[in-house]
Amino acid sequence: MSRHLTLSIVSSVPYSNLNRDDIGTPKRATIGGSLRALHSSQSIKRGIRVAYENASLDYSVRSGSGFLSEDVVAKALEIQPDADEKALTKEAKKIIGSLTKKDKNEKESDSERSSWLSEEELTTAAYTALGRTDETFIEDGRTGSLAIAAFGRMFANAPSKNTEAALSVSPGVTTHPAIIETDYFSTVDDIKERNCESGATYLGVAQYTNGIFYRTVSIDREQLKKSWAGFGQEDSKENLRQLITAILYGMPRGKENSTAPYVQPALVLAEEQQYRTAYDFETPVKNGAEGGYLGATIDELAQQYAAARRFDPDNFGPVESLTGTYTNLDGKFGDLKAVSRKEFVENIVEWICQ
Structure with missing residues (x-):
């Protein structure tokens, strides 16, 4: 029996800009000689984590060390309100x-290295700060947060505390050439309109794309x-159910309120594997006789x-295992x-728990 299971996910993502670069353009990559729209693995992992934690209430906190210190102090004062805050x-x-390593010229107060801790670890750190326990607040290589265990974390100054990621997440890439569209927009000025005057409060442009995205998540149980x-x-099985569901639904979240682009996945294929492998669309698929790339993408994946x-x-x-909203998956x-x-x-949960 193998330790790896890979999920291949095909989703039709409508007009959106879920993951953009530093100038606001949808991320993209040239593959097989054609421009493809891209969702980075980091943005997908963030979407999965947020979806999982909102559903399970198994929260964690990722922030700079200064802010995490403030969190520890706040929790300690909740436990013991009369404690000396200084x-x-x-x-x-x-x-x-x-946990964090500072540059040699960096003052302690300037250290803002990012760390990622579970709520349980922060609470234990609060008890430690109060002197109520000398228990190590982070286990070597382990954590009570399923999100942290799934995606892993690194502590530059405490490598023994590092948590190896159990999930490998690919970028999401369109299976076909993509076009970046430019949208001109304006903000209506209610007072000018009420006074029968022309002109907007703001004029601008935004860029969007759409397409059939293929991505993979591989689980090392x-x-x-x-x-x-x-x-x-x-409650471990229920948490695992929430995580797998979040993998299916979790997506990047850029401009989500202005485009509302989320759809259910057209196809999710799970395969137990000895060596983790995925499929590729180096040759872009062509649209079908009736238009659209979804049917051609699923046919190519089946081949x-x-x-x-x-x-x-x-x-x-x-x-x-196989699921999805596409109507002709059987066979x-x-x-x-x-x-x-x-x-x-x-x-998937039963496979993980074997």
Whole structure:
């Protein structure tokens, strides 16, 4: 039985700018000689984490060390309101600073190295700052936060505390050439309009794109069991269900309120694998006879699915599952038949827990 399971996700993302560069243009890459729209893996991981934590209430905090120190102080004062805030602040900075490495010319108060801690770890740090426990507030290589265990973290000044990521996340890339559209917009001035005057408060341009995006998430269940301290606890399966659901729904969040672009995935294919592999669309798919790239993308993916098994059938384990909103999935991927989202998630959770 293999330790890896890869999810291939195909989504039709409408007119949007979910992930943009420093000048506001949708991220893109040239692949196979054609321009493709791109969602970075970092933006996808952020979307998954936010979706998971909002659903599960298993929160974590990622911030600069100075702000995390303030969080520790605030929690300590909740525990013991009459504590000396000045002394707590000094102790909290020392605790958080032990994780981060400063430049040799950097003052302690200037250290803003990013760290990522679970709520439980922050609370333990607060008790430590109060002198109520000498317990190490971060386990070596482990965390109670499923999000941190999934995506990993690094502490420059405390490498033994690093948490190895159990999930590998690819960028999302369109399977076909993409076009960056420019939209001219204006902000109506209500008072000018009321006075029958012309002119807007603001004039500007924004850029958008759309397309069929392919992305993958690979789960290393053995690493997850090592990295996540919550594995096997009473609510661990429910947290895993929320994480897998967040992988299906979690997307980058740029300009989300002005475009509302989120749709359910057209296809999600899960494959147990000895060696983690994905599929590729180096040759851009062509639109179908009736227009659109979705059908052609799924057909191409089905061909690559069959080719991968002709090349190395031993790479694939017995666990497979298929879901999605596309209407003609049955029979395209071997003998697989599409199941509901709930059943698909349950299949993945049971595989992780074996």
